Amino acid sequence: MSGAVDPDYTVAHSRPKAFYESFERKEELQHQTHYCPGCGHGIVHKMLARAIDELGVQDRTILISPVGCSVFAYYYFDVGNVQAAHGRAPAVGTGIKRSRPGSIVIGYQGDGDLSAIGSAEILHAANRGENITVIFVNNAIYSMTGGQMAPTTLLGQKSTTTPDGRTAEHEGHPLHMSELLATLGAPVYIGRVGLGDNRQIAQATRAIKRAVENQVRGLGFSLVEVLSPCPTIWKMQPVDAQHWVRDVMEKTFPLGVFVDRTNEMQPPAGTNTAPAIGEIPRILGICAGDAGLAGEIPTSQTGELDLRVRVSGFGGQGVLLLGEVLAEAGMDAGLEASWLPSYGPEIRSGTSNCHVRLASSPIDSPLVMNPDVLVAMNEPSLKKFGAGVRSGGWILYNGAMFPPEYVREGVHILARDFTREADAIGDPRAANMVMLGVLLEIAAALPQASIDAALRQCVKQPKWIDLDERALARGRALLREFMERGAA
Amino acid sequence: MRKQLMKGNEAIVKSAILSGCRAFYGYPITPASEITEAAASCMPKTGGVFLQAESEVAAINMLYGASSAGVRCMTASSGPGISLMQEGISYMAGAELPCVIADITRGGPGLGNIAAEQSDYHQVVKGGGHGNYHTIVLAPHSVQEMADLTALAFELADKYRNPVVLLADGFIGQMMEPVEFSDHAVAPRLPAWAVAGTPESRGNLISSIYLGCDELEAHVRKLEAKYRRVEHDEARAEDWNADGAEILLVGYGIVGRILKAVTAEARAFGLNVGLLRPITLYPFPAARFRKFATQARVFAVVEMSNGQMVDDVRLALNGARPVEFLGRAGGNVPTHNEVLALVKKLARQYCPAHEPEEMAHVWRSGS
Amino acid sequence: MDKLKPDRGLLKIDENECKGCGLCVEACPPRAIRIGDRLNHCGYRAAIYTGAGCTGCGICFMACPEPGAITVFRLVDRRTLPVSDSHVPVEGAVPCASN
Ligand SMILES: Cc1ncc(C[n+]2csc(CCOP(=O)(O)OP(=O)(O)O)c2C)c(N)n1
Ligand code: SF4
Ligand code: SF4
Ligand code: SF4
Numbered sequence: 007m008s009g010a011v012d013p014d015y016t017v018a019h020s021r022p023k024a025f026y027e028s029f030e031r032k033e034e035l036q037h038q039t040h041y042c043p044g045c046g047h048g049i050v051h052k053m054l055a056r057a058i059d060e061l062g063v064q065d066r067t068i069l070i071s072p073v074g075c076s077v078f079a080y081y082y083f084d085v086g087n088v089q090a091a092h093g094r095a096p097a098v099g100t101g102i103k104r105s106r107p108g109s110i111v112i113g114y115q116g117d118g119d120l121s122a123i124g125s126a127e128i129l130h131a132a133n134r135g136e137n138i139t140v141i142f143v144n145n146a147i148y149s150m151t152g153g154q155m156a157p158t159t160l161l162g163q164k165s166t167t168t169p170d171g172r173t174a175e176h177e178g179h180p181l182h183m184s185e186l187l188a189t190l191g192a193p194v195y196i197g198r199v200g201l202g203d204n205r206q207i208a209q210a211t212r213a214i215k216r217a218v219e220n221q222v223r224g225l226g227f228s229l230v231e232v233l234s235p236c237p238t239i240w241k242m243q244p245v246d247a248q249h250w251v252r253d254v255m256e257k258t259f260p261l262g263v264f265v266d267r268t269n270e271m272q273p274p275a276g277t278n279t280a281p282a283i284g285e286i287p288r289i290l291g292i293c294a295g296d297a298g299l300a301g302e303i304p305t306s307q308t309g310e311l312d313l314r315v316r317v318s319g320f321g322g323q324g325v326l327l328l329g330e331v332l333a334e335a336g337m338d339a340g341l342e343a344s345w346l347p348s349y350g351p352e353i354r355s356g357t358s359n360c361h362v363r364l365a366s367s368p369i370d371s372p373l374v375m376n377p378d379v380l381v382a383m384n385e386p387s388l389k390k391f392g393a394g395v396r397s398g399g400w401i402l403y404n405g406a407m408f409p410p411e412y413v414r415e416g417v418h419i420l421a422r423d424f425t426r427e428a429d430a431i432g433d434p435r436a437a438n439m440v441m442l443g444v445l446l447e448i449a450a451a452l453p454q455a456s457i458d459a460a461l462r463q464c465v466k467q468p469k470w471i472d473l474d475e476r477a478l479a480r481g482r483a484l485l486r487e488f489m490e491r492g493a494a
Numbered sequence: 495m496r497k498q499l500m501k502g503n504e505a506i507v508k509s510a511i512l513s514g515c516r517a518f519y520g521y522p523i524t525p526a527s528e529i530t531e532a533a534a535s536c537m538p539k540t541g542g543v544f545l546q547a548e549s550e551v552a553a554i555n556m557l558y559g560a561s562s563a564g565v566r567c568m569t570a571s572s573g574p575g576i577s578l579m580q581e582g583i584s585y586m587a588g589a590e591l592p593c594v595i596a597d598i599t600r601g602g603p604g605l606g607n608i609a610a611e612q613s614d615y616h617q618v619v620k621g622g623g624h625g626n627y628h629t630i631v632l633a634p635h636s637v638q639e640m641a642d643l644t645a646l647a648f649e650l651a652d653k654y655r656n657p658v659v660l661l662a663d664g665f666i667g668q669m670m671e672p673v674e675f676s677d678h679a680v681a682p683r684l685p686a687w688a689v690a691g692t693p694e695s696r697g698n699l700i701s702s703i704y705l706g707c708d709e710l711e712a713h714v715r716k717l718e719a720k721y722r723r724v725e726h727d728e729a730r731a732e733d734w735n736a737d738g739a740e741i742l743l744v745g746y747g748i749v750g751r752i753l754k755a756v757t758a759e760a761r762a763f764g765l766n767v768g769l770l771r772p773i774t775l776y777p778f779p780a781a782r783f784r785k786f787a788t789q790a791r792v793f794a795v796v797e798m799s800n801g802q803m804v805d806d807v808r809l810a811l812n813g814a815r816p817v818e819f820l821g822r823a824g825g826n827v828p829t830h831n832e833v834l835a836l837v838k839k840l841a842r843q844y845c846p847a848h849e850p851e852e853m854a855h856v857w858r859s860g861s
Numbered sequence: 862m863d864k865l866k867p868d869r870g871l872l873k874i875d876e877n878e879c880k881g882c883g884l885c886v887e888a889c890p891p892r893a894i895r896i897g898d899r900l901n902h903c904g905y906r907a908a909i910y911t912g913a914g915c916t917g918c919g920i921c922f923m924a925c926p927e928p929g930a931i932t933v934f935r936l937v938d939r940r941t942l943p944v945s946d947s948h949v950p951v952e953g954a955v956p957c958a959s960n
Contacts, residue, residue: 012871012934014867014936014937015870015871015934015935015936015937016934016935016937017932017933017934018870018917018919018933018934018935019919019922019923019931019932019933020922020929020932020933021928021929021932022928025928025929031699033705033706035903037875037877037878037929038877038878038880038903038927039926039927039928041926042880043880043881043882043905043926044880044882044883044884044926045926046926047926048925048926048927048928049923049924049925049926051926051928052922052923052925052926052928053923055928064696065691065692065693065696066691066692067691068563068689068691071701077703078703080699080701082928084696085696086689086690086691086692086695086696086698087689087698087699087700087701088558088559088562088689088699088700088701089589089699089700089701089702089703090555090558090559090585091555091558091581091582091585094551094552094555094558094582097547097551097552097553097555097556097558097559098555098556098558098559098562099559100545100552100556100559101517101519101555101556101557101558101559101560101561101562101563101567102559102560102562102563102689102691103559104517104543104545104556104560105516105517105543105560105563105565105567106563106565106690106691108691109563109690109691110691111691126548126549126551126552127548127551127552127555129548130547130548130552134545204888204890204920204924207888207920207923207924208920208923211923237882243883244882244883244884245882245883245884245886245887248884248887279541280516280540280541280542281539281540281541283679283681284679286511286512286540286679287512287675287677287679289536289539289540290508290511290512290536290540290675291508292498292508292512292675292677293496293498330499330670333499333670334499337497337499337672342672343499343670343671343672344669344670344671345499345669345670345671346665346668346669346670347668347669369671370751370752370754370755370757370758371751371752371754371755371830372665372669372671372748372751373665373748373751373752373755373827375829375830463499
C-alpha cells in the first residue's frame with residue numbers, strides 16, 4: 007500500500023490474504039479483476055477469500071473454477087486451483103476430495119453451469135453428501151456467452167434467446183435449485199442469500215463462511231446460492247442492478263436457509279488407512295510362490311496335445327463351470343489353457359456355451375469352431391454346434407436318444423440321460439460333472455491330481471466337491487463301459 | 495508368481511492396483527461392468543477409492559479431479575459410455591492429466607448390441623473429443639496382455655501426462671487364461687504438478703485454458719512435440735511368422751488371435767503367410783509396416799468393423815503395397831474359413847508359384 | 862473537521878484498482894464516499910473518500926467487488942491497547958463489522 011496513513015489508525019479491512027497480491031496469471035491489469043464494474047462475482051470472491059483467511063485453510067484449499075464469467079477465478083485465489091469443464095465441478099470436486107480428504111474443496115459455479123448443463127452432477131454430489139462446499143452464483147442469465155436464457159431466468163425476463171421474455175408455457179418456470187436440493191437427505195447446509203443491499207451482503211458473508219466451516223469440520227455437503235447482480239447483461243447501472251436483486255429477483259427466489267443439519271451431523275470417525283504396499287499382492291489374491299503343479303502330464307504323453315472343446319446348454323446346467331474346471335485342471339497340469347464364454351444376448355435368452363482349449367504349446371485362437379469334443383447338454387446345442395465337430399471327434403449328448411438327423415460319419419457319439427445318471431449319484435445338477443468325467447476319460451491327458459485341484463479351486467462348498475468327485479468317476483466309468491461294449 | 499486362471503476384465507483391475515492405481519470411477523455397461531465390479535471389491539481393501547458415478551460424464555470428470563490431485567486413476571466403459579467421456583478426455587489431454595480408460599468395445603452405432611465389435615477404433619484412436627490431441631491406445635489380445643498393458647498404460651500415462659486407453663473387446667474381457675502378475679506393487683507417488691491441498695502444491699494450477707492465440711498455439715506445439723516422442727519411442731507391434739512372408743495378415747485384439755490360427759493353418763498348406771499385430775494403435779507402428787513392405791507382396795487387414803484401422807495401414811504403407819480388407823460387423827467374428835479363403839485368393843493373385851495342399855488337423859490324445 | 866475528536870475510521874481507496882461502480886457510495890451509511898471527477902488509467906471515475914465521517918464499519922469494503930480497492934482503518938483506542946502495540950498497525954485481524 008502506498009501513501010502514509012495516520013499512525014493513530016490501524017488496518018481493519020483490507021485485501022484478504024487468500025487473494026494473490028498481484029494477478030500474475032492475468033495478462034494485463036494485474037491488480038484488478040476481469041469482472042465488469044459492479045459485478046457480483048467480485049463481491050462473492052471477496053467473501054470466500056475472507057472465509058478462507060478466517061478459517062486458516064489457505065494451504066489446504068482447492069478451488070474449482072467453472073465455465074462462465076468466473077472461469078478465471080484461479081487468477082485471484084492464492085490456493086490450489088483446478089479449472090473444470092462446464093457444469094462438471096461437483097464431479098471434479100468429488101474426485102479430488104475422495105482421494106484427498108484433508109483438502110478443502112470449494113466448487114464455484116454459475117447458474118447455467120450448475121442448474122442447466124451440470125444439473126446431474128450437482129444433484130448427485132449433494133445426494134452423496136460429498137464433504138465439499140459449493141458457491142452457486144445465480145445471476146438469472148448466461149452472462150459469459152452474452153445473455154442467453156438460463157434455467158433461473160425470471161418469467162418475463164428478456165434474454166437474447168427469449169427476446170419477448172421468458173414464459174412458463176414455452177421455457178418452463180425458473181428452476182429453484184436450492185429448494186430442490188433441500189429435498190435430499192444428505193446435505194448439511196443449503197441456503198440462499200443475496201447481494202441486494204448491506205443487510206443481505208452481511209448475511210451472505212456469514213453464510214459463505216459457514217459453508218466452508220462445515221467442510222473444515224468434516225460435516226458434509228454445503229451449498230450457498232447467491233443472488234448476484236450482472237449489471238452488464240441486465241443493462242443496468244451497478245446500483246440499480248443491486249436493487250433489482252432485492253426488489254425483483256428475491257420475489258422469485260426467496261432468501262432463506264432450506265437445510266441446516268449442522269448440529270445433527272457428526273464428523274466421520276477416522277478414515278480407513280491404506281495397507282502396507284507389500285501386502286497388496288496378497289490382498290488381491292495374487293498367488294505367491296512357484297508354479298506348484300499338483301500333477302504333471304504322464305511322461306508317456308510326450309507328444310503335442312491340442313484339445314478343443316465346446317460346451318453348450320441352458321443357463322443353470324453348469325456349462326460354464328464344466329469348462330472352467332477343465333481349463334483350470336489343464337493349467338494346473340502345466341498346459342496352456344483358454345476358456346471363452348458366450349455372453350450378452352445369448353445369456354439372456356437362456357442358452358450358454360463356452361470354448362475351452364488345452365494345448366502343450368501357446369494357444370493361437372481361443373475360439374473353437376471345430377471342436378474335438380462337443381458337450382451338448384440339450385438338443386438346441388446339438389443343432390447349433392453339432393455340424394462343426396471335426397471328423398474323428400466326439401459328441402457327448404445329454405439324452406437317451408440321439409436325434410438321428412445329427413448323426414455324422416466319422417464322429418463318435420455318446421448319448422445318455424446324464425441328468426438321470428447324476429440323479430442316481432445324489433443330485434441331477436451334477437450332470438455337467440458326469441459329462442466332464444466322460445470327456446476327461448476320452449482325453450485321458452490330465453493327471454487326477456490336477457483335476458482334484460481344479461475342482462477345489464472352482465467349487466467352494468465341500469458338499470458339492472464330494473458329489474462332483476463321484477460324478478466325475480461315474481462319467482469315466484460310463485465311457486469305459488461304452489468302449490468295452492463297442493469293442494465287444 | 496504363480497499363474498492364475500482369470501478373466502481379462504479382472505486381470506485389468508488387479509494389474510491396475512499393483513500399478514499404484516488408487517481411484518476408480520465408473521458407470522455400468524456391458525461388457526465392461528465386471529471391471530467396475532472388480533474395482534468395487536478390490537479398491538477399498540487396498541486403500542483406494544471406488545465410486546459408481548451418475549454417468550460416464552461424471553465418471554471421467556471424477557478422474558479429472560483425482561488425477562488433478564495426483565492420484566493414479568482409471569475407469570472402464572464401452573462404446574456409448576466412451577462417447578460420453580470424450581468431452582472429459584479432451585479436457586484431460588488439454589490439461590495434461592494422466593489416467594487410464596478401459597474400453598471393452600461392443601457393437602454400434604447407437605445402442606447397437608453388446609456383442610464384441612472393433613468399431614470404437616475411430617473414436618478412440620483418432621480422438622472423439624475436440625481439439626488437437628491424441629490418446630495413447632493399447633490393444634491387448636490375451637489375458638496376460640490385459641495385465642501387462644494395464645501396467646504399461648499407467649507408466650505411459652504418467653510419463654507423458656496423457657490419457658491412455660486400453661482398447662479391448664468383449665472376448666478378451668470375458669475370456670479366462672492363465673495370467674502371471676508382477677510380485678512388485680508400485681507405491682503411489684505424488685507428482686510435483688498435482689493440486690493436493692498441501693502447502694507445497696498451493697501454487698499449482700490444473701487447466702486446459704490458454705487464452706491468447708499464441709499461447710494456445712505454443713501449448714498445442716508442446717503437445718505435438720510430446721506426441722512425436724510417443725510415436726518415436728512407444729510404437730509396439732508383434733510380428734508372427736512375418737519374416738519373409740509374402741502375405742501379411744493384419745489385425746489387433748481378438749482378431750490377432752484368430753489370425754495366428756489362420757497363419758498356422760495356411761503355412762501348413764504351404765502358403766507363405768505371416769501376421770503383423772499392432773499392440774499400440776496410437777502411436778500406430780507405421781515403421782514396422784514400412785519395414786515389412788519390402789518383403790511382403792500384399793497386406794490383408796481383418797477387423798470386426800467396417801474398416802477403421804485399415805486407413806492407418808494404408809497411410810503407413812502409402813501405396814507401397816496393395817491393402818486388402820476383410821471386415822465383419824454386428825458382433826460377428828471373422829471365421830477361420832473366411833480368412834483362409836481370402837488368403838488363398840490372395841495367394842493365387844499375388845503369389846502364383848504356390849498351390850495350396852490340404853492339411854490334416856492334428857490332435858493327439860490318450861484314447 | 863473537529864480536530865479534537867478524530868473520526869473512528871479512515872478510508873483509503875486505491876484509485877487504480879477502483880472501477881467506479883459506485884456500490885461503496887451506495888453502501889456507506891454516513892455517506893462518506895463519493896465518485897471523483899478524475900479518470901483513472903482504465904478510464905473509470907474512481908471513488909474517493911470525502912475525508913470525514915468514516916466510522917470504520919467496513920460495509921463499503923464488503924460491498925466492493927474489487928479485491929484491494931478499499932482499505933478501511935480504525936482509530937486505535939489507546940485506553941485498551943498495551944502501549945507497545947499502539948503504533949503497530951494490525952493487518953486484517955479485526956473482524957468485519959458486517960460479519
Ligand atoms: C459444453 C459447453 N457448452 C457451452 C459452452 C458455452 N458457455 C460458456 S459459459 C456458458 C454459460 C455460463 O453461464 P453461467 O453459468 O450462468 O455463468 P455466468 O457467466 O452467468 O457467470 C456457456 C453456455 C461451453 N463452454 N461448454
Ligand atoms: S457480464 Fe455480468 S456476470 Fe459477467 S463479469 Fe460482467 S457483470 Fe459479471
Ligand atoms: S468503513 Fe463504513 S463508514 Fe467508513 S467509508 Fe466504509 S462504509 Fe463508510
Ligand atoms: S465499490 Fe470498489 S470499485 Fe466500486 S466504486 Fe467503490 S471502490 Fe470503486
